[in-house]
Amino acid sequence: MRVISGRFKGVALTTPKAGTRPTTDRTKEAIFSHLDSWGVLDDARVLDLFAGTGALGIEALSRGARELVAVESSAPAAALIAQTLTALKHNRSWEHGMSARVVKARAEKYAAS
Structure with a gap:
């Protein structure tokens, strides 16, 4: 598992031994290709709920958030x-x-606060 594009391209992401299902590179590429084409990542503030490995939020940082x-x-x-x-x-x-x-909390409670 790695950062696929941007300023941190190629950086390895450590994954827990159990309990998470990391987003695949293919899925990340599909998501971020759309976000890049819409121009919404530059200087964005990103909230990664149910972060797991942090891969989606870190990818967003890598691409300009x-x-x-x-x-x-x-x-x-x-x-x-x-x-x-x-x-x-x-x-x-x-x-x-x-x-x-990183905030160690249940996403539902964090979002409601």
Whole structure:
């Protein structure tokens, strides 16, 4: 599993051993091809509910989003997302003004708050 395009292209994404079903590269490419064609990712604020591996939110950051909040209820999955985001923040492609964080919470409760 990896970032497929943008400033973090090729960066490996760590996945939990169980409990998540990562979005395939093919599905991510289909989703982000549409979003790119609509021009909605540049400087976007992204909320990734049920984040799992964080792949969709991280892909959005890679393609121009400025802010990511990844919400995940599984402690191991949230920890892996946080680990990946820490590594990305030390990547030379991380730009000033970008932000990303993980919230360990049930997505339904977070969205309702």
